[in-house]
Amino acid sequence: MYHVSVEIKRIYLNKGEVKLMKKYYCPTCKKEVEVLEACGSSSYFCNNCKKLISSKAILEEQDLEEEKVQNEE
Numbered sequence: 904m905y906h907v908s909v910e911i912k913r914i915y916l917n918k919g920e921v922k923l924m925k926k927y928y929c930p931t932c933k934k935e936v937e938v939l940e941a942c943g944s945s946s947y948f949c950n951n952c953k954k955l956i957s958s959k960a961i962l963e964e965q966d967l968e969e970e971k972v973q974n975e976e
């Protein structure tokens with residue numbers, strides 16, 4: 904049976920807001936990337952590849968699971 908687990912980190916900001924952070928993965932090495940937020944837009948940096956990844960290329964947890972399923976077929 905196929906099961907997708909999604910972990911969500913909750914970051915409590917000092918204003919009392921709760922920010923939900925999804926995990927993102929590098930399309931090249933499939934490692935978790937660092938999310939850098941600046942001026943309302945997000946950038947993604949892979950510490951393994953040492954490069955920035957565009958938001959179009961970035962993989963979400965869901966994308967990663969789909970890719971695994973495709974590989975199994």
Ligand SMILES: [Zn+2]
Nearest residue numbers: 929932949952
């Ligand atoms: Zn990478």
